[in-house]
Amino acid sequence: MTPALLAITLLLGVTLCYIAVCAVSPFGNCRKCSGWGFQMRTDRKGRMKRGKDCRRCQATGKRIRIGRWLYNRAARIHRAGTQ
Incomplete structure (x- = not known):
């Protein structure tokens, strides 16, 4: 196996x-x-004690992953274009 093929597979x-x-x-x-x-x-x-609520996640503790954000954006564009 060549190194390039191995890198692509990885x-x-x-x-x-x-x-x-x-x-x-x-x-x-x-x-x-x-x-x-x-x-x-x-x-x-x-x-230790509780501080202020997190402004980035609005105190939910969760964030959307980048890959899911990209998928949601592409699906929204596709849906808007096919209506």
């Missing part, structure tokens, strides 16, 4: 796995709050 395999992940679980954890929905803060004694 890239195709990674792409198909990512498509499967986007189909099964379209939402992932928010990167800013790590899926908590809020930032953790410390009080004056050093104990």
Whole structure:
């Protein structure tokens, strides 16, 4: 097997796995709050407590994956073009 063919096969395999992940679980954890929905803060004694709600995910703790966002956008354009 040539290195170019091996690289293409590997890239195709990674792409198909990512498509499967986007189909099964379209939402992932928010990167800013790590899926908590809020930032953790410390009080004056050093104990952890709940901070403000996360503005990026609107306190849901979830975000839409890039692949699913692209699929939704393409489906919306296709649907609008065929009506």
